[in-house]
Amino acid sequence: IIQYNDSIIKKCLDSSIDIILFTSRFVEKHFKAIFPNFANQTAVIPSPSPAANRFIAGLKEYKEMKSEGLIATVYDYRLLKYKQVFN
Numbered sequence: 001i002i003q004y005n006d007s008i009i010k011k012c013l014d015s016s017i018d019i020i021l022f023t024s025r026f027v028e029k030h031f032k033a034i035f036p037n038f039a040n041q042t043a044v045i046p047s048p049s050p051a052a053n054r055f056i057a058g059l060k061e062y063k064e065m066k067s068e069g070l071i072a073t074v075y076d077y078r079l080l081k082y083k084q085v086f087n
Contacts, residue, residue: 002030013038021085023047043085046078 012020019041022028028044046056053074056062065071071080 009035012040019043019085021045023049045085046081048078 013035017040020031020043022031022042022044024047025044028042032038032042046052056074056077062071062074062077065077065080071077
């Protein structure tokens with residue numbers, strides 16, 4: 001069962017919001033399927049859920065960054081990704 005918060009969606013579609021952030025590709029893809037004419041920028045950031053740690057730890061990019069000493073933990077990876085989106 002999928003339920004939408006129509007009032008928030010209308011605010012997003014009718015406002016001057018620059019970017020909408022999603023915590024999964026699934027949600028972004030679903031949103032774009034429902035609102036194909038939505039022209040604002042979107043971005044996917046790593047999920048803040050602890051359950052995503054296993055997924056993130058398996059990413060090639062994460063493994064490379066960790067082996068190069070750029071990050072030490074999954075938390076560091078998330079922070080880096082959040083900073084990239086917000087800066």
